[in-house]
Amino acid sequence: MGRGEGGGHRPRGTRWREGGVLVTAFVLCLFGGVIHVDDTLSAPPLTAYLVAVASCAVLPARRRAPLATLAATTAIGVLVPLLGLLLSPPIVAPAVIAAYAYALAAPTERRAAGAVSLSAAALLLASTPLFGDLSWQDASRMGTMAAVPLMAGVLGRSTRNRRAYLTAVQERALRAEETRDSEARRRVDEERVRIARELHDLVAHQITLANAQASVAAHLFDTRPEQTRASLDELVETTSNALDELRATVGLLRRTGDAATPEEPAPGLSRLPTLLESFRTAGLEVAVRHEGTARPLPPGVDLTAYRIAQEALTNVTKHAGTGTARLRLDWSRDQLTLTVADDGPGTVPPPDHTPGYGLIGMRERATAVGGHLTAVHRPEGGFLVTARLPLPPARDASRPPGPPPPADEPPDATA
Structure with missing residues (x-):
């Protein structure tokens, strides 16, 4: 990450990528300035440099203000024929990049289609010869000028939809994971409550009986030895039953895998x-x-x-x-x-x-x-x-x- 990221600077990789986009757009603009109507090449004139600099200067704002950037680059492209240059796809590369950026950022497809179509229509009209016959080369160039912004808009919208789809998939996966975790916690809580309830019912019942039998035995110890012996025998039986039920319960809790039918039917x-x-x-x-x-x-x-x-x-x-x-x-x-x-x-x-x-x-x-x-x-x-x-x-x-x-x-x- 860049050294000043916490202060609002972009990451270093983003700055390098932005620089590459600007350099590519500038080179394409200059290349478009050397192409003439008869397909000959010459050194780019001063006006080509002016068009390239003006068009590329507004490109960094395409993320903050994509519509304004598209309007500015399209307007510069419309002025190209008035400056004595041939309006061709390379010289309007910044407008193509802006069309992609706006289609990527537009909140609705209708807005994206409307703005990109207006840009393509403006460039189409600007590339139409005002005088002379319309040759097949002119028609081909006009069709290309209208198609290139539209293709950039379609690509930008497709990229937006793809990103939205991936984001939705990630969110669904995250929600599914959270749901699985919460469901697992809920099941653990329910099982803990169920086990606590079973142990309480089992232990409370048996211990209560044992306490009552022990109290009877203590009360009759001196006056009725035989009844005391009977109470103690019942106490032994009660505690033995309690231990058996506790062992059975612990055995069920320690069982792993899918349990088959329980060893004893539930009471x-x-x-x-x-x-x-x-x-x-x-x-x-x-x-x-x-x-x-x-x-x-x-x-x-x-x-x-x-x-x-x-x-x-x-x-x-x-x-x-x-x-x-x-x-x-x-x-x-x-x-x-x-x-x-x-x-x-x-x-x-x-x-x-x-x-x-x-x-x-x-x-x-x-x-x-x-x-x-x-x-x-x-x-x-x-x-x-x-x-x-x-x-x-x-x-x-x-x-x-x-x-x-x-x-x-x-x-x-x-x-």
Whole structure:
């Protein structure tokens, strides 16, 4: 780059190229000044030098003011016959260069065509003999004078279109790369949230059960040794299950390549009895009620319903301060409404308690399958979680979740 580029000077390569254009135009002008009508050559007269200098002097302005440069060089070309010189393509080389520059810079093709056509028409009229017969040489020269500016304009416009095309291709490639990057980041974020949600649901449920079983064992350690032993056995089973599920989850995360079908099916409502039994061993009795006719669910909705029930009951165990809860599954034509309610007074968290992500995860799960979830305090006491999940037509369900879980206890009319 040139030493003064920061001050507005052109790069060195551009200056050399500009100098080459000016020298070429000057030489062509002088060469046009030595050609006569009878095709003889002589030394260029003073007027040829004047035309060459005047025409080339305005060429450096063709980038800043292309239309004015084209008008000036065309006007000088029109004056050539009046100075006793033959109007030929070499002597109007600066006008040809200006026509190319304007066609390259014109904002629209109509403006470019109009200005270049006017320049060609002016040079054509200037090259027309005013006296005498029109010879074939004169006609050929006139046609050439009109064609050369037009050809320069077409070349300039083609160059502009080519540059615009290459710029558009580069911009599309850049946008495509940015889109790919943003899509990759979005997928990574979604996968990170999904993994965090799965681990939270898994760990929170198992640890809550383990904590409840350990609390029971500690409470009954001195008074009921046999029941304490049973609670400890359940605690061992719960922690063992938690480790197995964590190993399975980590194994899936470490798997590379396209994963085939998972080693175990994702949990769904068919595993609801096992889930309720795990809560029962932790001291939470859950009354289940079904309304409507159960139907097969797509895997995503099936997993979402299971995880929401799991997390909602886990929250009852942790925060409600009660030993009972109610789970209701309401099957309608196009929607499954799952509600979990309790009558507990709730517990006051310690001042340094950090809010968890259970409700956030449940809402994200419901939204991901096109559903909606609400969680509110009941006016009569307790907490109510309601998830409304869409049900596609039976033929669209990709796998049946198995038979609906049986109601382990009599229906609860207040659920």
